Amino acid sequence: xxxxxxxxxxxxxxxxxxxxxxxxxxxxxxxxxxxxxxxxxxxxxxxxxxxxxxxxxxxxxxxxxxxxxxxxxxxxxxxxxxxxxxxxxxxxxxxxxxxxxxxxxxxxxxxxxxxxxxxxxxxxxxxxxxxxxxxxxxxxxxxxxxxxxxxxxxxxxxxxxxxxxxxxxxxxxxxxxxxxxxxxxxxxxxxxxxxxxxxxxxxxxxxxxxxxxxxxxxxxxxxxxxxxxxxxxxxxxxxxxxxxxxxxxxxxxxxxxxxxxxxxxxxxxxxxxxxxxxx
Amino acid sequence: xxxxxxxxxxxxxxxxxxxxxxxxxxxxxxxxxxxxxxxxxxxxxxxxxxxxxxxxxxxxxxxxxxxxxxxxxxxxxxxxxxxxxxxxxxxxxxxxxxxxxxxxxxxxxxxxxxxxxxxxxxxxxxxxxxxxxxxxxxxxxxxxxxxxxxxxxxxxxxxxxxxxxxxxxxxxxxxxxxxxxxxxx
Numbered sequence: 001x002x003x004x005x006x007x008x009x010x011x012x013x014x015x016x017x018x019x020x021x022x023x024x025x026x027x028x029x030x031x032x033x034x035x036x037x038x039x040x041x042x043x044x045x046x047x048x049x050x051x052x053x054x055x056x057x058x059x060x061x062x063x064x065x066x067x068x069x070x071x072x073x074x075x076x077x078x079x080x081x082x083x084x085x086x087x088x089x090x091x092x093x094x095x096x097x098x099x100x101x102x103x104x105x106x107x108x109x110x111x112x113x114x115x116x117x118x119x120x121x122x123x124x125x126x127x128x129x130x131x132x133x134x135x136x137x138x139x140x141x142x143x144x145x146x147x148x149x150x151x152x153x154x155x156x157x158x159x160x161x162x163x164x165x166x167x168x169x170x171x172x173x174x175x176x177x178x179x180x181x182x183x184x185x186x187x188x189x190x191x192x193x194x195x196x197x198x199x200x201x202x203x204x205x206x207x208x209x210x211x212x213x214x215x216x217x218x219x220x221x222x223x224x225x226x227x228x229x230x231x232x233x234x235x236x237x238x239x240x241x242x243x244x245x246x247x248x249x250x251x252x253x254x255x256x257x258x259x260x261x262x263x264x265x266x267x268x269x270x271x272x273x274x275x276x277x278x279x
Numbered sequence: 280x281x282x283x284x285x286x287x288x289x290x291x292x293x294x295x296x297x298x299x300x301x302x303x304x305x306x307x308x309x310x311x312x313x314x315x316x317x318x319x320x321x322x323x324x325x326x327x328x329x330x331x332x333x334x335x336x337x338x339x340x341x342x343x344x345x346x347x348x349x350x351x352x353x354x355x356x357x358x359x360x361x362x363x364x365x366x367x368x369x370x371x372x373x374x375x376x377x378x379x380x381x382x383x384x385x386x387x388x389x390x391x392x393x394x395x396x397x398x399x400x401x402x403x404x405x406x407x408x409x410x411x412x413x414x415x416x417x418x419x420x421x422x423x424x425x426x427x428x429x430x431x432x433x434x435x436x437x438x439x440x441x442x443x444x445x446x447x448x449x450x451x452x453x454x455x456x457x458x459x460x461x462x463x464x
Contacts, residue, residue, distance in 0.1 A: 001385060001400065001463070001464075002382075002385070003378045003379075003381045003382040003385065004358055004361065004362050004378070005397060005400060006381045006384060006385070006400070006404075007354075007358055007377075007378065007381055007423065008354070008355065008358050008397065009397060009400040009401040009403075009404045010354070010401075010404055010408075010420075010423055010424050011351040011354055011355060011401070012398075012401030012402065012404065012405050013404065013405050013408045013420065013424065014405060014408070014409070015342070015343065015344040015347035015348060015351075016344065016347075017408060017409075017416060017420065018344070018347035018350060018351070018420060018424060019344045019346060019347045020413075020416075020417070021416065021417045021420035021421055021424065021425070022307075022346065022347070022350070022425065024417045024421075024435070025417070025421050025425065025427060025431070025432075025435055092434060148440070148441050148444070149441075150441035150442070150444065150445045152442075152445055163442070165439065165441045181437050181438075181439075182437055268430060269430075272439070272440075273433070273437075273438070273439045273440070274439055275437075275438075275439065275442075
């Protein structure tokens with residue numbers, strides 16, 4: 001048996017399912033959903049203000065080259081895939097857009113966790129002997145995501161999960177943004193942790209990716225975003241774990257710059273998406 | 280024209296069947312073939328092979344879902360072409376990536392004595408796909424049946440690209456376990 005046999009064997013999948021998948025991709029439109037207007041409460045911690053007043057850095061959360069804004073319901077973001085699907089999927093939506101001021105190039109990073117809650121089950125998490133999260137392979141010009149790292153875990157017996165991803169600001173320098181999908185943020189806190197700008201918030205999910213169900217789901221999701229304005233990387237730590245636990249994970253994560261150079265031309269699009277999904 | 284009417288034309292051996300098929304499914308089959316073959320010219324030839332195969336298959340076949348039926352014929356034609364041209368590496372970069380992903384499911388060396396008949400493998404894959412949730416099934420078929428780029432799948436599902444890649448990684452792992460359980464690996 002070889003890869004062609006496997007590929008050809010897919011021809012025996014039920015025709016009804018093939019047709020359903022084809023319809024799903026062909027329709028190319030986001031379902032219409034009623035979105036609750038975003039109520040953003042911005043809290044800048046006193047500590048962050050003091051740091052800024054001391055003039056430690058030219059950046060500051062919010063403030064420090066990281067701007068969050070609500071996305072109007074009619075606003076869309078152009079995405080291009082270089083395929084015939086451009087027309088169908090050329091406009092993405094989001095609920096909240098994060099825009100960055102940062103260097104146009106940066107070095108890729110790797111990270112490892114210093115602390116994680118017990119009983120986490122990792123379906124897709126590989127690390128090297130020293131515990132650094134394994135990076136996806138990337139070939140320039142391929143369909144892959146440059147220097148991406150993705151960790152997912154579910155807490156056994158509770159259904160709670162967390163996800164982390166790395167993004168690089170050179171992707172966003174040409175007017176792009178990191179877009180929040182499928183969730184509506186409810187409360188936003190901006191902080192400064194040393195050299196990092198930190199954004200954390202709770203949001204409510206409005207689409208369950210496993211069922212495709214939309215609407216105001218009764219699911220709260222938490223996010224902690226670590227942003228290094230001078231090194232140009234963003235680490236998202238998200239999930240249904242309690243915020244306190246996500247914060248502890250974020251505080252004890254170790255991040256190092258590695259060889260290589262990240263630049264805007266490495267990315268197909270100047271927008272990236274993030275959410276905590278539902279699985 | 281309704282699919283059932285087109286199928287009737289095939290059954291009556293009317294050449295109008297081919298014109299109606301081309302009109303309704305020409306672009307669809309062409310895009311499937313192009314994603315697999317990576318070139319317009321090869322895709323054109325695959326589509327021609329598809330029409331011929333459909334003409335030869337009906338009658339006796341009466342497909343309930345003509346689009347899916349033609350899609351399978353197109354894939355068969357395109358994969359056959361890809362097999363024949365394997366040594367020349369003429370497939371596009373995207374299909375190479377997709378084939379490499381599928382190869383992860385296979386053991387490093389396949390034992391010819393244990394190789395399954397294609398029907399048996401097809402049945403196993405069919406039952407595996409049946410076991411998936413709706414969105415997972417769309418993602419799996421979108422990638423490995425229709426050959427869609429990750430970015431397209433991510434966009435349609437409203438996922439991040441990382442999440443899409445992670446999901447496909449898990450789906451391949453589950454497929455491997457399923458094939459092992461069925462005694463095919």
